[in-house]
């Protein structure tokens with residue numbers, strides 16, 4: 001079945017910082033990429049977006065690699 005958890009973005013969702021996981025409610029008409037994290041200054045990305053998925057995948061792979069390198 002291709003019924004992967006389908007998130008309802010509701011009212012805009014969140015922008016998140018890829019570095020420190022800071023979250024801010026997404027503002028209508030303002031792309032997350034144009035906002036900066038107030039903590040570390042990194043560009044925010046839309047939670048659940050393609051790029052966010054990539055980031056999560058990378059992190060997963062890193063932690064898996066850690067387990068292997070024993």
Ligand SMILES: [Zn+2]
Nearest residue numbers: 017020037040
């Ligand atoms: Zn940050």
